[in-house]
Amino acid sequence: MPATNRAVLTRRRALGAALGTVTAAALSPAVTAAASAASAAPPNRQIRQIRQIPLQGAVNVRDIGGYRAAGGGRVRYGQVYRADALSRLTDADLTTLENLRLRQAVDFRVPLEVRYDGADRLPAGVTGVARPVTDNGLYARILTAIASRDPVQQEEMLGGGRAAAFMRSVYPMFVTSADNRARFAATLHDIAYGGRGALLYHCTSGKDRTGWTTYVLLRLLGVSQRAAVDDYLASNTFRAAYDAKLRESLGQSGAMQDPDLLVPLQEVRTDYLTAALDQVRTDYGSLHRYVTEGLGVDRRTTALLRARLVY
Template sequence: MRRTRNRAMTRVATAVLSTALILTGCSHPSHTSHPSHTAHPGSTQAADGPAPTAPHARHIVLKGAVNVRDLGGYPTSDGKQLRYGVVFRGDALGKLTPDDLSVASKLGLKSVVDFRLPLEIRTDGADRLPKGASAIPLPIDDTGLYERTTAAIGSRDPAVQQKALGDGKGAATMRRIYRTFVTEAGARHQFARVLDTIADGKELPLLFHCTSGKDRTGWMSYVLLRAVGVPARTAEADYLLSNDIRKTADEKTREGLKKAGIMRDPQLIVPLQEVRKDYLGAALTEADHRYGSFDAYLSKGLGLDAGTLHTLRTRLLK
């Protein structure tokens, strides 16, 4: 009985860490999307499908994944627009249902980039991919976040949890993680590989994801949008949209932790569950500090030459 209870505790604690960028935001067999979100026909049509009428229209509603979206439709500063049905962002796909796979098959995906670490995949499960899609593993290091947070939450000790996550420590941890997206050579290499793969065009349509689809995926989406000329404010809005889309699932995770007696104060994990302007700002400030500007980060930090950037824009814009 004790072993069963310990395994259950571990599963719930593990579920929480997803929201911190490591594990899935909800460990149940299926996720629940925000009730107002509906898939727009343009999300599953060809590259030149109709433009959505609202940001949520890009959201592809699935039972086994919360935060899957089409990046199409965003306008650039020079009056162009991202094509639909070419690049998608998402969270972990390991719990897709048969109906989900049917929906995903209509996207025509050729490749799915997975930023998760091997430990995340072992815990949450390998992606379930629609026919015709190949996996491209590009793990990005979490700097030990998983082990530290698991230990704190799994302890069931409010004092330990407060010490690890309280008094602004959760948010500080997230800002530190975002800075590593810029400072760590391994992270820069993986982000650059995604952009190179998109520019090459052979693996399109492509979806990239991490576990919750908000941090590694959020930075990748922001970088891609800015690289093709989408204004910074628009790219930021796409980044922040994860809070709205993940809201219901994240609330259920906190409720579950409290009911299970694992956390007395599950609000401690809110900074890990959310995306915030200052998290994004930490990465952008680091890019400016190290490279002088965002454009210099693209060229010097990610090694993207003018030809690759031109091809990327030609491939994605109409």
């Protein structure tokens, strides 16, 4: 076997072994269920208003409804859901999703994520749509750092503020990449024109690509900046126990000497969202122009979204 092929195979095996460590412990359905239970009663008032969908195989699944919109209306429940990966859902979870009357599930994950995490498990009759939005190599970076099992390399990759800086480099691509914009636009179009049934969109953690989509949609519906940011930041609460268990598992297995290096990659932060919004201002001047010019969402589509989702 040529040396180049051996190197590629070795790297894939290392990544697979790293993922196996994660999957066997922190990402098992039992642990996920425990983490979900631990975050089922979040502490602050804004979180309590969010309708979480309790599942055993995913922890950040929620209805975007309930928020007050401009003009005194509210965003409808039961129309749009945001989620983390659906690859580890149990049979009981599928029954729960059946009750949501979903028609479509949009997957923002890139092929590497699907390859290692697995394809979505969906109820019969739900159309799965692959609509990959780049994570700027985030998932590969996490796997590479874990697979190295080298605390010096992990510190060089993630320490000293580098992990947070990397996250701030991911978000502007939601604005600058034509492919990303096309996939966000297609999802908004599907919500507006999709007919009966609810739509769910998700990425791996349900916090970055999913968080940006939800922020844009809520603002388009007339939800206040503060409420849209609160919804974005709520991922930290819903994911806290799950992510802590992952770090604990990596530390106990010896894969990472300092698992807290992952915290900036696991969290959402206002400066990550600000990085995208700064790019919006640079490229378009306003979020409205980003939506109308960057995403190509015209007045008719906006009117349909508001008619469908606000009452």
